[in-house]
Amino acid sequence: MNPITFWHQLSDEPPDAPDLAEDFHEASKCYRATIGRLIHSGRLDRDPDLAHATLQGSRDLSHLPSMPLPPIDADAERRALPVLLREPSCRSFASRPLAEALLGRVLWLSYGRYPQDPAAPFRRRPIAAGGALYALEVYVIAELRGRRGLHHYNVGHHALEQLRPTVTDAELRDLAAEPDLVASAPVILLITGLFNRSRCKYGLRGYRFVLLEAGALIHQVQLVTQALGLRSVAVAGLYDDAVEHLCDLDGVDESFINAVLLGHPP
Numbered sequence: 375m376n377p378i379t380f381w382h383q384l385s386d387e388p389p390d391a392p393d394l395a396e397d398f399h400e401a402s403k404c405y406r407a408t409i410g411r412l413i414h415s416g417r418l419d420r421d422p423d424l425a426h427a428t429l430q431g432s433r434d435l436s437h438l439p440s441m442p443l444p445p446i447d448a449d450a451e452r453r454a455l456p457v458l459l460r461e462p463s464c465r466s467f468a469s470r471p472l473a474e475a476l477l478g479r480v481l482w483l484s485y486g487r488y489p490q491d492p493a494a495p496f497r498r499r500p501i502a503a504g505g506a507l508y509a510l511e512v513y514v515i516a517e518l519r520g521r522r523g524l525h526h527y528n529v530g531h532h533a534l535e536q537l538r539p540t541v542t543d544a545e546l547r548d549l550a551a552e553p554d555l556v557a558s559a560p561v562i563l564l565i566t567g568l569f570n571r572s573r574c575k576y577g578l579r580g581y582r583f584v585l586l587e588a589g590a591l592i593h594q595v596q597l598v599t600q601a602l603g604l605r606s607v608a609v610a611g612l613y614d615d616a617v618e619h620l621c622d623l624d625g626v627d628e629s630f631i632n633a634v635l636l637g638h639p640p
Contacts, residue, residue, distance in 0.1 A: 395581035464605030467637030504583030551611035559635035606636035
């Protein structure tokens, strides 16, 4: 059967129907020309109440009946469960590259496949994903064997596939609103979504599942890097079109979601 015909049979939407998820994703992309309209830092400077509310980061319903929980000994928790308590993000790194083995551990512990029941038709990964469909892809900018290039992480083979042998400093700096931060990172993980991998089963809700999975992956990467003695920071301020051009993505079926910078602590 023609795969395109088969896809149309899977879809219960007319081919020309408006795609709300696609429209939202495009409207929320970050471009060099639009970043000023997407970030409203000035509102926090002008509104002290709003600034205070953002610092609190939670609702306060203290007017309702409440049940105090036993107090937490933060130092004891850090000693007992050091990996589960994420340290603050790090925005500076040592200049030396990561060894291939160490980078491989970060990738496998964050998003790699691990065997379960040998009879199972698929293998699980370290994070949750809607329907276990795993709709994300990870691209890696890192210096390996003396050259900084762009690679795709092949989860099935636990391998890095070379997309570009060289990524220049100028290309790196053009990716981000904070070019110095991005250019200084020994490793940049670019997380993209293949939305139809989830939406073929869940429709519009599948778009939400892809974003939830991306958040889980970012958190897992940061916990893994911390456990391995590394440091990281999640960065949303990369220009979608620049990343998608670098990775040769169409920006619709597969599109950039977020990035994580990581390396040795300074």
